[in-house]
Amino acid sequence: MSSASFVLTLSCADRPGIVAAITTELAALGANIAESNQFWDRETDRFFMRLAFTAPDGVGRDTIERALKSPIERFSMKTSLTDDARKKRVVIMVSKFDHTLLHLLYQIRVGWLDAEVAAIISNHDDTRRIAEDAGIPFHLLPVSKDTKTAQEEQVLALVKQTGADLVVLARYMQVLSDNLSTRLFGQVINIHHSFLPSFKGAKPYHQAHERGVKIIGATAHYVTPDLDEGPIIEQETARVTHAMSPDDLVAAGRDIESRVLARAVKLHLENRVMLNGKKTVVFG
Structure with a gap:
């Protein structure tokens, strides 16, 4: 099955449940996480994350953005979603x-x-x-x-x-x-x-x-x-x-x-x- 690769970066005030909220939505789309990095800045109490993942054929950028809209709004995240196929x-x-x-x-x-x-x-x-x-x-x-x-x-x-x-x-x-x-x-x-x-x-x-x-x-x-x-x-x-x-x-x-x-x-x-x-x- 063909797939597309994406990179999601996000930052927000640190709270429990951030990683779970994002990964649950991606799993529901059939996405597979290839790389995950996280950092909590204790001085500013901000959380930073980078996720590289693949999505199955037919799951494009628009679909991913719709799926992530709810957690993004709930945690007031600043996000960026990049399609790795674009040079x-x-x-x-x-x-x-x-x-x-x-x-x-x-x-x-x-x-x-x-x-x-x-x-x-x-x-x-x-x-x-x-x-x-x-x-x-x-x-x-x-x-x-x-x-x-x-x-x-x-x-x-x-x-x-x-x-x-x-x-x-x-x-x-x-x-x-x-x-x-x-x-x-x-x-x-x-x-x-x-x-x-x-x-x-x-x-x-x-x-x-x-x-x-x-x-x-x-x-x-x-x-x-x-x-x-x-x-x-x-x-x-x-x-x-x-x-x-x-x-x-x-x-x-x-x-x-x-x-x-x-x-x-x-x-x-x-x-x-x-x-x-x-x-x-x-x-x-």
Whole structure:
């Protein structure tokens, strides 16, 4: 018997009976749960759950939503239901540094990331050839202080036009305005070449070198109007020594940035990241 795969995520105030209410409805539809993750945040008294399940042929999204309406309303749940058959669409924004872009494209090509790149947007022309070789539409949108508002409207129009589920800032060296950050909240992931909250802003490797740190890292986070303070999704570190120059730190950091960003994108695409105020719940 054929089946369709879905992912349900939910959050609500913690109460007894939440899991039973959802799973009872799914069982009545003949659905089979393939993966279940739950977390109770004792500080906020909120409950988070991710369910991956298959539904028999003929049981579609509408049927599932109708079945779950009662428990969702009873527990005042915030939910998201995703059909796994639909490939997610991604817009990647990049400036001159192309290492994280290339890594994302490779992981998509080999199938580790299940996504389609709908467009590559850049404020420089350096990565046009990469986009063309991959058969991806490239959009050169230069930006300056005077043109920032108009440029971001073009970005937003492209995101809507392509139906993108996610915008990835792959070393896009421009700060998004408060307006764009707010309008796309929860849909934009940035890679910051530092182990946040340390060394925010420009040239973090140089800041780290000046402080004589022994560990460097990279942080993937959701973009918010507060620079480099969005909810953190993924991080990684590496040990360094006093003998390494700022350029050595930059070189060591490239691989870390690429890996961290790719893992964060994968977690998001698989609906494994849930926002919890200024933090995230990540079901790895």
